[in-house]
Amino acid sequence: MTVHVVGGGLAGLAAALALARSGRAVVLHEAAPLLGGRCRALPDGTDNGTHALIGANRAARRFLDAIGAGDAWVEPEPAGLPVLDLADGTARRIALSPAAWCDAARRPPGLSARALLALARVALPLRRDRPVAAVMAAHPALHRALVEPLVVAALNTPSEEASSRVLGAVLRRLGAPGAARLFVAREGLGPDLIAPARAALERAGGTVRTGARLRGLSLAEGRVAALDFGTGPQPLASGDAVVLALPPWETARLLPDLPVPTRFAPILNLHFARAAPGVPVRFLGLLGGLAQWVLVRPTGVSVTVSAADEAIEAEAEALAARAWGEIRAAAQAFALPGAWPEAPPPCRAVKERRATPRHTAGAVPPTPPRRPLANLALAGDWTLPALPATIEAAIRSGEAAARALRG
Numbered sequence: 001m002t003v004h005v006v007g008g009g010l011a012g013l014a015a016a017l018a019l020a021r022s023g024r025a026v027v028l029h030e031a032a033p034l035l036g037g038r039c040r041a042l043p044d045g046t047d048n049g050t051h052a053l054i055g056a057n058r059a060a061r062r063f064l065d066a067i068g069a070g071d072a073w074v075e076p077e078p079a080g081l082p083v084l085d086l087a088d089g090t091a092r093r094i095a096l097s098p099a100a101w102c103d104a105a106r107r108p109p110g111l112s113a114r115a116l117l118a119l120a121r122v123a124l125p126l127r128r129d130r131p132v133a134a135v136m137a138a139h140p141a142l143h144r145a146l147v148e149p150l151v152v153a154a155l156n157t158p159s160e161e162a163s164s165r166v167l168g169a170v171l172r173r174l175g176a177p178g179a180a181r182l183f184v185a186r187e188g189l190g191p192d193l194i195a196p197a198r199a200a201l202e203r204a205g206g207t208v209r210t211g212a213r214l215r216g217l218s219l220a221e222g223r224v225a226a227l228d229f230g231t232g233p234q235p236l237a238s239g240d241a242v243v244l245a246l247p248p249w250e251t252a253r254l255l256p257d258l259p260v261p262t263r264f265a266p267i268l269n270l271h272f273a274r275a276a277p278g279v280p281v282r283f284l285g286l287l288g289g290l291a292q293w294v295l296v297r298p299t300g301v302s303v304t305v306s307a308a309d310e311a312i313e314a315e316a317e318a319l320a321a322r323a324w325g326e327i328r329a330a331a332q333a334f335a336l337p338g339a340w341p342e343a344p345p346p347c348r349a350v351k352e353r354r355a356t357p358r359h360t361a362g363a364v365p366p367t368p369p370r371r372p373l374a375n376l377a378l379a380g381d382w383t384l385p386a387l388p389a390t391i392e393a394a395i396r397s398g399e400a401a402a403r404a405l406r407g
Helices: 010-021 058-066 098-102 113-123 140-155 164-171 189-203 248-254 316-333 391-406
Strands: 002-006 025-030 081-085 090-094 182-185 207-210 216-220 223-228 233-235 241-244 264-273 282-287 293-297 300-306 347-357 376-378
Touching (some): 010 058, 010 241, 010 391, 058 391, 081 316, 113 140, 113 164, 140 164, 182 189, 189 207, 223 241, 241 391, 293 316, 300 316, 316 347, 376 391
Parallel strands (some): 002 025, 002 241, 081 282
Antiparallel strands (some): 081 090, 216 223, 223 233, 264 300, 282 293, 293 300
């Protein structure tokens, strides 16, 4: 009895590992040459984005420990997130944990009793879903300094349309001790996440096939009867099963009657080649510019622009020049070591036009059945619409798909 996991992103990897460790024979099929999906390492070794985890991402942290990669993720800013406001040049450290806001030096601008109450109300479940910007309209300073950056980072949706309901799900997880600690991969997503996950799967007996795109499914009597990877239908045995861990549009191609998201938000990633051996890993925030998050490693500098509806259409060269000027300002403001020349170093732009579903206020997201066929389960961050489409949701969905087939 074999489980075919189709899709080698984090949802597929999590499902495959859970099933293999439960004793099932597992084959993981991935269309691309590399595993990882949106969290893949690019062919030149750079990451596809400034992916970070927080302590509240319990499923992701457990997964890292399960694959032996927990120690590879470091906390770059334990004293608080360095944030530069490009509008007025103000540089400060902002604590991500509400428990630390008693320290005025690390308190976000605009934090007052009324603003904190408005934020707490967002965290309450079952409240009417409204755009986050409308909910925080009476508290513009706190919205700009803390809420909007959190919304864009977590929901990848502009605050003017982003769901306060989904933001509330994020806020409810930030109150526990250690929940707001920020972690990034020391070397990169390839060596610190994807490679250890693949190795753990193979140690558990799983098989990995790359360059294998699923062309079609054959269905019979409410089950998947065969899989076609381009060489004709391959019949499944009576006890075999399938996990589809694919993007919504690919899932809809294979199962046209399934409800899937149809509106998406883009992400722009810029990767600058800057060798600075021995410098520590740093993670900075920027307000009022193109760049939102800056990840500095000894091998380079990466910038992420979430909810990038406007930037995604601009020329890569112009984007790189603009972002590099903002990075230099942040490097000077926080005295980052090394040379920061005026001219931008070589830059690679990665534009993800359908990075995540849009988490729009008032919209009722489609919730597909976890197990739409007797021997098929779905995985993917989009299958958990109550949560933002993140690493955490992807891993949770993969583990849920594995439980659905086991149980």
